[in-house]
Amino acid sequence: MIDPSQLSDPAVRAFVTAVNTGDQAAFQAVLTPDATMSDDGSDRDLAQWTEKEVFSCNGHMSVHAESDGGRALIVDYRNDTWGEMRTAWRFTVTDDGRVGRFETGQA
Template sequence: MTIQVARLSDPAVRAFVTAVNAHDREAFEAVLAPGATMADDGSDHDLADWTEREIFSSHGHMDVDNESRGGHALVVRYSNDTWGEMKTRWSFTVDGGKVTRFETGQA
């Protein structure tokens, strides 16, 4: 069962998912802290390059199945034009209302 994005507990994570699903690069960048970092399957990647490839140019979409750790950990059915749909986990570090780091990988 999918959790409505508006019901996600953490406002920064909610804004992140909303921006991804709207393909709104400006809103996405606004939720990230300066110098934010990310990792995919345990390997750090250049955030701008990865998000362009995996989210924006490939029409990424997040359907949230559950959340834990106060909304900082999600299990998501993630889909994009490159990989189709897969179950993924997302973990967020939030400071001052901004995402400072996110990590994703297959669930």
């Protein structure tokens, strides 16, 4: 298991920390204003998805591995709705150090 504070990419580190602490303001701060995301290969409305899958149901990311300079993670993701599942996350980080897109899906 990798402690979120040890993740290589600062934007991804901030993203995981915000998810795990349920800090919506910090989560929004790490995203670009036009950030996008996909879940299992389908683009989703980021605000609706994060509310449903993260913040209203205590989402939590336990990171097992990182690659691509810290922008690709293998995570045991759990929330109160779905329980726990092994997931893959890939992040696109902009030049200003924020997440412009993330993609997740079962690993």
